[in-house]
Structures are given as structure tokens and as C-alpha cells.
Amino acid sequence: xxxxxxDALFLAALSxxxxxxxPRLPRMPDGKPNLTGLWQALGTAYWDIQDHIAQPGxxxxxxxxxxxxxxxxxxxxxxxxxxxxxxxxKKENFVNRLTLDPEIKCYMPGVPRGTYMPFPFQIVESPQNxxxxxxxxxxxxxxxxxxxxxxxVDTWMGTSNGHWEGDALVVDVTGLNGQSWLDRAGxxxxxxxxxxxRYTLADPDHLNYEATIEDKTVFTRPxxxxxxxxxxxxxxxxxxxxKCVEFAEELIYGNLRKQTK
Amino acid sequence: MRRKLATVIAGVCLFLAAVxxxxxHAFDAEFDAKKPVxxxxxxxxxxxxxxxxxxxxxxxxDDGKVVNWMIEAAAPNALLRRGWTKTSLLxxxxxxxxxxxxxxxxxxxxxxxxxxxDGKKLFVGSSGDGAPPNSTEK
Amino acid sequence: MSRRLLVVIAAVxxxxxxxxxxxxxxxxxxxxxxxxxxxxxxxATKSWAPPKTAxxxxxxxxxxxxxxxxxVPLQRPATIGERxxxxxxxxxxxxxxxxxxSQADEQEFAAPNAxxxxxxxxxxxxxxxxxxxxxxxIVDPPDGRIPAxxxxxxxxxxxAAAARIGAGxxxxxxxxxEDFTYYIRCITRGVTxxxxxxxxxxxxxxxxxxxxxxxxxxxxHEARIIPLDGRPHAGPNIxxxxxxSRGHWEGNTLVIETTNFLxxxxxxxxxxxxxxxxxxxxxxxxxxxxxANTINYEVTIDDPxxxxxxxxxxxxxxxxxxxxxxxxxxxxxxxxxxxxxxxARAEEKAAEEAAKQKK
Numbered sequence: 001x002x003x004x005x006x007d008a009l010f011l012a013a014l015s016x017x018x019x020x021x022x023p024r025l026p027r028m029p030d031g032k033p034n035l036t037g038l039w040q041a042l043g044t045a046y047w048d049i050q051d052h053i054a055q056p057g058x059x060x061x062x063x064x065x066x067x068x069x070x071x072x073x074x075x076x077x078x079x080x081x082x083x084x085x086x087x088x089x090k091k092e093n094f095v096n097r098l099t100l101d102p103e104i105k106c107y108m109p110g111v112p113r114g115t116y117m118p119f120p121f122q123i124v125e126s127p128q129n130x131x132x133x134x135x136x137x138x139x140x141x142x143x144x145x146x147x148x149x150x151x152x153v154d155t156w157m158g159t160s161n162g163h164w165e166g167d168a169l170v171v172d173v174t175g176l177n178g179q180s181w182l183d184r185a186g187x188x189x190x191x192x193x194x195x196x197x198r199y200t201l202a203d204p205d206h207l208n209y210e211a212t213i214e215d216k217t218v219f220t221r222p223x224x225x226x227x228x229x230x231x232x233x234x235x236x237x238x239x240x241x242x243k244c245v246e247f248a249e250e251l252i253y254g255n256l257r258k259q260t261k
Numbered sequence: 262m263r264r265k266l267a268t269v270i271a272g273v274c275l276f277l278a279a280v281x282x283x284x285x286h287a288f289d290a291e292f293d294a295k296k297p298v299x300x301x302x303x304x305x306x307x308x309x310x311x312x313x314x315x316x317x318x319x320x321x322x323d324d325g326k327v328v329n330w331m332i333e334a335a336a337p338n339a340l341l342r343r344g345w346t347k348t349s350l351l352x353x354x355x356x357x358x359x360x361x362x363x364x365x366x367x368x369x370x371x372x373x374x375x376x377x378x379d380g381k382k383l384f385v386g387s388s389g390d391g392a393p394p395n396s397t398e399k
Numbered sequence: 400m401s402r403r404l405l406v407v408i409a410a411v412x413x414x415x416x417x418x419x420x421x422x423x424x425x426x427x428x429x430x431x432x433x434x435x436x437x438x439x440x441x442x443a444t445k446s447w448a449p450p451k452t453a454x455x456x457x458x459x460x461x462x463x464x465x466x467x468x469x470x471v472p473l474q475r476p477a478t479i480g481e482r483x484x485x486x487x488x489x490x491x492x493x494x495x496x497x498x499x500x501s502q503a504d505e506q507e508f509a510a511p512n513a514x515x516x517x518x519x520x521x522x523x524x525x526x527x528x529x530x531x532x533x534x535x536x537i538v539d540p541p542d543g544r545i546p547a548x549x550x551x552x553x554x555x556x557x558x559a560a561a562a563r564i565g566a567g568x569x570x571x572x573x574x575x576x577e578d579f580t581y582y583i584r585c586i587t588r589g590v591t592x593x594x595x596x597x598x599x600x601x602x603x604x605x606x607x608x609x610x611x612x613x614x615x616x617x618x619x620h621e622a623r624i625i626p627l628d629g630r631p632h633a634g635p636n637i638x639x640x641x642x643x644s645r646g647h648w649e650g651n652t653l654v655i656e657t658t659n660f661l662x663x664x665x666x667x668x669x670x671x672x673x674x675x676x677x678x679x680x681x682x683x684x685x686x687x688x689x690x691a692n693t694i695n696y697e698v699t700i701d702d703p704x705x706x707x708x709x710x711x712x713x714x715x716x717x718x719x720x721x722x723x724x725x726x727x728x729x730x731x732x733x734x735x736x737x738x739x740x741x742x743a744r745a746e747e748k749a750a751e752e753a754a755k756q757k758k
Binding site: 288289290291292293294297299308310311312313315331333335336337338339341342359360361363364365366367369371372373374376380381382384385 | 504505506507508509513514515516517518519520522523524525572573585599600602617618721722725726727728729731732733734735738739741742743744745746
């Protein structure tokens with residue numbers, strides 16, 4: 001019996017230690033988690049948000065550099081519930097992705113694609129507004145933390161209204177124009193899409209991201225993606241600039257260049 | 262006193278320096294001053310995009326055939342702050358457009374003067390001539 | 400000397416002393432203006448202090464616009480000389496313009512003499528709400544004009560001017576998108592070009608967090624992230640269009656130093672025009688909130704490779720009821736670029752065909 005008491009005390013001591021070693025999150029003066037920082041996704045969801053194997057890329061001249069890396073998907077259940085016409089359109093998107101993918105033209109990534117691009121993004125959090133500035137294409141958006149506002153017109157980065165649910169930042173996104181994709185594989189939604197994001201700090205350096213995607217004109221039911229975001233910890237980590245319009249101009253306008261004879 | 266006032270007025274008149282406040286972009290590169298267009302059309306949709314919104318209209322020619330035109334309008338930002346919303350110009354609305362055709366010969370024109378069928382300006386809260394507000398030219 | 404002239408001299412003295420950063424000399428009795436005019440930029444007076452954020456920084460947050468300075472020339476006309484402050488007559492004329500514009504805007508029917516043109520119609524522009532009190536946006540040098548260019552600056556200016564000939568201005572059709580400005584290409588207007596007042600798109604939103612200030616510029620969707628923790632600038636090989644910014648507080652004034660610019664891109668003109676600046680460009684901006692709805696913005700431009708001396712631009716930015724930023728995506732909808740280039744090719748083809756027929 002003495003041994004049992006000892007065990008119980010030992011276990012109690014262990015669990016108390018576990019509680020005091022829970023990570024202390026950075027917080028704003030009002031107690032809300034402070035998400036300010038430079039964040040980036042790992043993995044290859046930007047190629048394909050579903051499970052995908054290594055594949056050749058479109059230009060053999062680039063050899064291994066131009067090939068598509070493998071990766072596990074971020075779609076819960078790995079299935080995207082397209083309506084039949086939309087499933088067909090996704091296949092066409094994939095086949096024609098060199099001409100159709102808006103990322104190739106340096107168009108803004110939209111939501112949620114901007115979150116898992118192979119570029120960092122900076123969050124700057126104030127009580128009334130939370131800015132997310134994406135390094136890719138210097139796209140950015142402001143999450144309104146005050147009284148929700150309706151989208152006045154459809155835009156590339158949508159209209160975002162946020163609120164806190166405990167320590168989770170919940171962002172309601174509407175007013176997307178349906179012209180960006182979800183990845184380089186041709187997954188897409190329409191301008192009717194409604195996205196609810198959740199940003200939750202697991203610890204000071206890991207931000208868990210989830211997005212529920214609902215579009216009655218494209219999918220048969222809502223579906224969800226989730227992935228962790230990693231804080232960039234380099235001593236001199238900062239956002240720089242990927243203004244990529246100049247890299248896309250020859251592609252977009254090249255046929256209109258004056259031909260020198 | 263009169264000489265001083267004259268100096269002041271002279272300064273005032275020279276105020277509107279040739280600063281290209283309005284040189285937003287090379288309009289003459291896009292539209293052809295030798296190709297004026299004027300027609301009546303029915304709005305099919307409005308593209309709320311930057312740098313300029315575009316109004317798509319169906320125009321019935323003299324031969325009865327319907328041709329689509331795209332009319333260049335102001336940046337959405339300026340329109341939205343003027344009280345426009347995405348339902349301000351609905352499909353089916355008839356408008357009169359005066360402008361100049363694109364140099365590339367396509368069915369695009371700048372919407373220099375746009376009114377409803379009854380002659381009322383489309384962009385109330387707008388005028389046909391915009392003198393820069395902080396010039397002091399009379 | 401006439402009383403009017405005394406009034407003008409007194410006003411100029413007050414302004415020039417204040418701009419130099421000293422406490423104002425005892426004021427002569429100036430004729431009080433009964434109009435609401437946008438204040439001439441001067442250092443923040445001690446009588447009003449901005450509220451603080453929850454973490455104790457001066458609060459500059461909000462959406463601000465330079466609309467009230469639309470039409471104020473960057474450079475002062477040489478005939479005005481060293482007078483920064485607009486006279487009562489000039490301000491009165493500006494008020495007349497604003498009223499006339501407002502009346503014209505509200506008219507239901509177009510003016511009978513309204514004629515279509517190829518340029519931007521009036522309805523494209525946003526409006527000043529109050530007359531500006533400045534004769535130029537440049538407040539230093541005292542003549543309100545851009546200082547002389549260095550030899551290298553002159554060379555860059557000549558190259559830029561020659562390139563612009565291709566942009567439809569002056570008749571030669573553009574050979575490619577490279578003949579157009581970075582703004583027309585929907586790339587950027589640079590730091591100063593993103594805030595200097597133009598006919599529309601003058602919005603700037605400031606959002607603050609502990610250790611950071613963010614300034615979002617509507618056109619062309621810039622987000623300047625400015626750390627306040629005193630970290631050094633990025634190394635000299637990290638260069639961008641919008642430069643690398645570091646901020647700190649001097650009292651209630653936000654001071655931002657920006658370096659690490661790419662060379663030979665935008666200039667310090669409206670929409671990023673003007674002589675392209677060099678990799679030595681250093682901007683020092685000061686944002687001072689002088690009342691609930693006004694921030695005095697001031698920028699010192701120091702580019703020893705381009706300009707023979709530093710110079711300063713200043714003007715107020717204001718908060719207005721109902722004014723918020725809208726997305727300005729630009730490149731994604733740049734039909735104009737396609738039209739301008741295909742128009743140039745069509746013109747060339749027509750000229751070729753005309754030449755053939757003459758033979």
C-alpha cells in the first residue's frame with residue numbers, strides 16, 4: 001500500500017511538472033495571442049494539396065531542378081469533393097496548367113493558396129486589424145477585427161473579417177473573385193467560395209492553420225485543409241520582396257513585342 | 262498696393278505649372294484620336310478590376326447585328342468611394358457612350374462620356390472636365 | 400508697405416522657422432483665416448499628443464489619404480520664389496475650384512459643351528476636400544524646386560526621357576512593355592510615389608503592433624513592414640523596389656529610415672516618375688500626428704549619386720469619414736498594356752502598308 005501511495009504521489013508530481021512546462025504564448029496586453037512574426041509553410045502543398053508522387057516537370061532541360069517533388073497532402077481525408085463538372089474542370093486545368101495557372105503570370109495567390117506558397121509571409125497584429133503581407137507578388141490583406149464588413153466587390157485576396165474564439169483566430173473570408181487556384185495542380189473554387197480559417201499558436205514557433213472551404217456551386221460538401229506554419233527563426237529573418245511581374249511580362253506580352261527585322 | 266496685388270495675381274495664374282498630375286498613363290498610346298465612337302448599348306456586365314474597370318456592352322449595328330464592346334471606366338477604388346456598389350450598373354441597363362476606339366482596332370473604347378439613355382450622367386459625382394483642385398488658374 | 404504684404408511675410412517667417420524645427424518666433428498678428436484649410440506642415444505642437452497604443456507607442460493607426468494635396472505641384476513655379484505658403488487669394492481660388500468641381504460632380508446631366516477626349520475623364524479622379532495651403536509639395540530647398548542633378552543623375556534623366564518617347568507620348572509607338580513606367584507596368588511606384596498625391600488611389604493604412612509599424616499603400620498594393628527594435632538594415636546585396644525600412648520614435652514622431660533600394664528603377668516624382676534614383680538613395684520619413692484626423696508627412700530625399708543636395712517634401716494626410724482602402728490588383732487586369740502594345744504594332748503595320756502602296 002505504501003508503494004501505491006508513492007506511485008500516486010510520483011504521478012501527481014509528474015503531471016504537475018507537465019502543466020507548468022506548457023508553452024507560454026506571446027500575448028498582447030489584452031491577453032490575446034500575438035501572432036506577429038514571419039511565418040512559412042513547409043512541404044509541397046503549393047504543387048498539389050493532395051498526396052502526390054515525384055513527377056517530371058514540363059521542361060526536361062531543367063533536369064532534377066525542374067521536376068515536381070513528392071509530398072503528402074494537406075486535405076483532411078485527402079479527397080476534394082468536386083461536383084462531376086468541377087472534377088472534369090480540375091483535370092482540364094491540370095492538363096493546361098502552363099497557360100492557365102495564375103501563379104505563372106504572377107497573379108495574386110488568393111486565399112488559402114497564399115498561406116502555403118514557398119515564400120514567407122509577415123503577420124502584424126493590432127487589436128483592430130491584422131495584416132498578412134505575403135512575400136510572393138507582394139500580395140497582402142487586412143483582417144478586420146472590428147464589426148464585420150461585407151465585401152463591396154470581389155477581389156483577388158477577398159474580404160476578411162476576424163474574431164477570437166479563445167486563443168484561436170477565426171477568419172471569415174468572402175468576396176474572392178474565383179480567379180486564383182488552390183495549387184499548381186489545377187484545384188480551384190469559384191467566386192462563390194466561403195472560407196473559414198483558424199490560426200492557433202501551438203507554441204511560440206508553430207502556428208496551426210486550418211481552412212474550411214465551402215462552395216455549393218463547385219463542391220458537394222464543405223472540406224478542410226490543415227497544416228502547421230513555422231516561425232522563421234534566423235537571426236536576421238525578415239520579409240523581402242518577390243515582385244514577379246517583371247518575370248512574367250515576356251510570357252504575357254512577348255508576342256506583342258516589336259520584331260526587329 | 263496695386264502693383265503688389267498684380268504680382269500676387271501673376272503668381273496665382275502661373276500656379277498651374279505643367280505638372281502632369283493627370284498624366285496617369287499614356288492614353289494616346291491606347292486610344293486613337295482619329296477614331297471617335299458614339300453608340301447606344303446594353304450593359305452585359307461590369308468588370309470591377311484595376312487599373313480600370315471595364316463595362317461590357319452589346320451594341321446593335323445598323324445591320325441589326327449585335328456586337329460586343331468593352332468600355333474603359335475609372336478605377337473601382339475611385340468609384341467605390343463615390344458610393345458605387347457592384348449593383349450600381351446592372352446588366353440590361355442601356356447607356357450611351359462617347360469615346361475613342363482602341364488603336365489596335367479591337368472593340369474597345371475609352372468611356373469619355375457615358376450617360377444613361379435619358380442623358381443623365383452615369384457617374385454622378387463626376388464631371389466631364391476635371392480642373393485640378395489645388396491649381397489657382399481661373 | 401501694405402498690410403497684405405506684412406501678413407504674407409509674417410506667415411512665411413512663421414512657416415520657415417517652424418520647418419527649421421525651432422520654436423516659433425513670437426507671432427505678429429496675422430489676419431485669422433476663417434476657412435478650414437489643411438495646415439502647412441510643421442513639427443508637432445506640444446499642445447496635442449496622440450493617444451497611445453495598449454503597449455505605449457504613439458497611435459498613428461487609421462486610414463489616411465493625401466487627397467487634400469491633389470494638384471499641388473511637386474515643384475514650385477519659379478516666379479513664386481521662396482514662398483511656401485499660399486496667399487489668401489490663392490487659397491480662395493482653390494476653394495472656388497473645389498466648390499465648382501463639387502457642383503459639377505453633382506450635376507445630373509453633362510455640361511452642354513462636354514466633349515469626349517482620349518485622356519482620363521474627370522470622373523476618374525478623387526477629390527480634395529479642403530484647399531491646400533502650400534505652393535509646392537517640396538518644402539526644402541527654400542525655392543521649392545528639385546535640386547540640381549549630378550552628372551550621373553543628368554545621364555539617367557536623359558535616358559529615362561528618351562525611353563518615355565516610346566510610351567505614346569511624342570508619337571513613337573512603344574517597342575515593348577519596357578518603354579513604360581514601372582507604374583504602368585503595374586510593378587510599383589516606389590516609396591515616395593506610393594504616397595505623393597495623384598488623381599486617385601491615395602489611401603494609406605497604418606497598423607501597429609509591439610515592435611512593428613505597417614504602412615499599407617493602396618497603389619500598387621504595397622505593405623511596408625517597419626521593425627522598431629533597432630535591428631540593423633539588411634546587407635548591401637539585399638535590394639528591393641521599396642527598400643529596407645527601420646523605424647524608431649522621436650517623441651511622438653515616427654521616424655523611418657529606408658535604404659537598400661534597387662538602382663535605376665523609380666524616381667521621386669508623382670507615380671514614381673522623375674529621375675531614376677541610385678543604389679545610394681536614403682529616405683528619412685517623419686510621420687507626426689497633429690490632431691485626431693491629421694498626420695504631417697515629411698520625407699528627406701538623400702541620393703548623393705543623383706542629386707547635388709538632399710531635399711524635402713512634406714504635406715498632410717488626413718482621415719476622412721467613410722474612407723477606406725480597396726484592393727488595387729493592377730497587373731491582374733492590365734488590359735491597357737495589351738491594348739497599348741497591340742495598338743503600337745497595328746500602327747506600325749498600317750504605316751508599312753501605306754508605304755507599300757505608295758510604291
